[in-house]
Amino acid sequence: MARHPAQQRLFRELAAKYGLEVAQAFMAAVKDLTREVDFQKLLLALERRDLDAAMQALHIDRAAFQPLEAKLVEAFTAGGQGAVASMPAAVSIGFRFDPGNQRAAAIIREMAGTLITRLTQGEIDQARAFLADGMARGAGPRSVALDLVGRISRATGERTGGLIGLSGPYRDYVATARAELASGDPALMRNYLTRSRRDRTYDARVRAAIISRKPVPAETALTMTTRYAARLTQLRGEVIARTEGIPAIRAAKHEAYQQLVDDGRIDAMDIVRGWSTSQDGRQRDTHDAMNGQEVRGLDMPFTSPSGAQFRWPGDTSFGAPAAEVIACRCDEYLTIRKWPL
Numbered sequence: 638m639a640r641h642p643a644q645q646r647l648f649r650e651l652a653a654k655y656g657l658e659v660a661q662a663f664m665a666a667v668k669d670l671t672r673e674v675d676f677q678k679l680l681l682a683l684e685r686r687d688l689d690a691a692m693q694a695l696h697i698d699r700a701a702f703q704p705l706e707a708k709l710v711e712a713f714t715a716g717g718q719g720a721v722a723s724m725p726a727a728v729s730i731g732f733r734f735d736p737g738n739q740r741a742a743a744i745i746r747e748m749a750g751t752l753i754t755r756l757t758q759g760e761i762d763q764a765r766a767f768l769a770d771g772m773a774r775g776a777g778p779r780s781v782a783l784d785l786v787g788r789i790s791r792a793t794g795e796r797t798g799g800l801i802g803l804s805g806p807y808r809d810y811v812a813t814a815r816a817e818l819a820s821g822d823p824a825l826m827r828n829y830l831t832r833s834r835r836d837r838t839y840d841a842r843v844r845a846a847i848i849s850r851k852p853v854p855a856e857t858a859l860t861m862t863t864r865y866a867a868r869l870t871q872l873r874g875e876v877i878a879r880t881e882g883i884p885a886i887r888a889a890k891h892e893a894y895q896q897l898v899d900d901g902r903i904d905a906m907d908i909v910r911g912w913s914t915s916q917d918g919r920q921r922d923t924h925d926a927m928n929g930q931e932v933r934g935l936d937m938p939f940t941s942p943s944g945a946q947f948r949w950p951g952d953t954s955f956g957a958p959a960a961e962v963i964a965c966r967c968d969e970y971l972t973i974r975k976w977p978l
Contacts, residue, residue: 644723655712659882660874662708667802683778699757706749713745716889728902798863802870818858823847834868879964884951915966
């Protein structure tokens, strides 16, 4: 069976390019959110215990994520154009991918719009919950504000290491890491040393604290958790890129072949789609079992041993759960095989 290495190489290159650029666009959005915080108004609102005013001082809205939305649209367009470039010349001469096609535009609008709405609402909900909890605990307003929006880096002049941009589980990781360093408990501090995104330049200080059975000094622990949070924010950007950006490329590849069918150049049943699993030892067991699975036409789904179904890797239109799609690095190859085989 021909695997069309040129097509696969092209889409690996697109995935690498937009995996990086989508992650960077997310990080830029997080910087914009933290940069636009009216810190003095936030402090005053927290001192007055006025939660609504505190939220207004954060200025969280979906416009901050516009560069991320634009980058997803760009990735989608590049995916469609790449699909055409990898089609056999016999069927693609004079054919162009149309991202403005009503169906294509609806696909990327839904993908990008859903993500941006989810990110915006998630930031609003989590910020409100964090500020409300800080008020309920009687925590110092300045401490609460800095933990949320980050502290200004002397090196860059930008706020970094705050909780804005982190998902709920990642925020929990930061809180647990902070508690481990402050505990003075050797077992808990040893657990901190298992965190893959920690700043390892501070490991010697943690080991010294373990030996002395004392907490890591507060100022050092603050720096460590600030850097840990910043690295988790970067990780979240990478996950978003793999879960949202790269699937946009795959969706566009699928759409390009649909447009080829709509143009009357081929019959949909002449298209064979195959699942290509990333074979690097980090692939899901279910996806490993799917490697080489082929289906005919554009509508028949791939099926995982778990029962989950997908139009392409990362697709959720058939109800595939998060466990089957988050950060999926598999790909779909498409080939044209005229009947009879």
